[in-house]
Amino acid sequence: MQKQNTMVIGILKKILFYILLIVIWEGIYKLGVDVLKIWKPYIFPSPFDVIGTLISLIKDNTIGIAIVASLRRIVVGYFISVIIGVTLGLTIAKFKYLDENLGPLILGLQTLPSICWLPFAILWFGLSEISIIFVIAIGSTFAVAISVKYAIQNVNPLYIRAAKTMGARGSKVYTHVILPAALPDIVSGLKQGWSFAWRALMAGEMLSSTKGLGQVLMVGRDLADISQVVAVMIVIIILGLVVDKLVFSRLEKNMRYKWGLDRA
Known part of the structure; x- marks a missing residue:
């Protein structure tokens, strides 16, 4: 009962906080x-104009169609980036020669804004669905690879020495000690890669005429409708928070509990 009351109080505090933000926004x-x-x-824009625009976009299903289209692209592109990024990160962390030579190149490529890859995507694939997925994948891959590499390299050497003392050799050290110890940092890297994938998605959709949240945002810009622009930005933020809450936060919480760092 006490736990439920605490939860209700916490929810009410959050609601009051956001109401206060809206009041301050309207006052400004x-x-x-x-x-x-x-x-x-x-x-x-006024917050009430933004809310009204958002309701209109929901009623005519514009925002619903855009969300479905954008989520479909980002899931495919992010899945590709995870496969390539994790494989690349593990490979670089395993071989010192690749780390010394390929590592700095990947770090440099990761600093490139996702929009820089758009000309390549258009030239190679045209203005198509594949070009946007390519931008998403390439925009997220290097962030995932770097995070995985550092997660592996930052594993406490004591764990490895202890495992070898107990007879672990070769791949067993990697699969039974290094990877499990690095898993929390790898999940954090995947979370970072997801944020890079969102940025890449917006870059791809804003510069193409295809349906999606980026395209709805650009329509608002072309019509000088700042309320629509802010409404789409709010939708993007909400989607990001929902994915983080349902996927990444749960993974992190489960791992912390498994590692004895958090209570059930």
């Missing part, structure tokens, strides 16, 4: 637009 809007006349309504 009124002050800047109506009182001081510093900016125009199409530059800084």
Whole structure:
């Protein structure tokens, strides 16, 4: 009973916090637009205009179609990036020669904005679904690879020495000691790769005429409808939080509990 009351209080505190944010937002809007006349309504929107636009986008199913299209692309692209990134990261961490020579190159490629890959995607695949998936995959792969590499390399050497003292050799050290010890950091790397995949998705969709959240956002920009732009941004944030809560946070919590770092 006490746990339920604590949970209810926590939810109410969050609701009050966001209500306070909306009130502050509306106050800034009124002050800047109506009182001081510093900016125009199409530059800084009212939260109620954003909510109204969001409701309209939901009613005509524009946002629903866009969410389904974007999620389909990001799942495929992210899945490809995880396979390639994890394999690449494990390989680099295993071989010192590759780490010394290929590691800096991957780090440099990871710093490139995802939009830099869009010309390659268009030239190779045209303005198609594959080009957007390519941008998503390439935008997330290097972040995953670097995270996996560092996760493996940062495993405490004491674990490895202890395993070898107890007779573990070769692949058993890798599969029974190194990978399990590195798993929490690998999951954190996958979480980071997911955020890079979202950025790459928006870059791909904003520069193509295909359906998706990026395209809806660009329509808002072309129509000078700042409320629609902010509404789409809010939807993207909510989707990111939902995925983090349902997938990555659960994985991290389960691993922390398994490692004895958290209570059930």
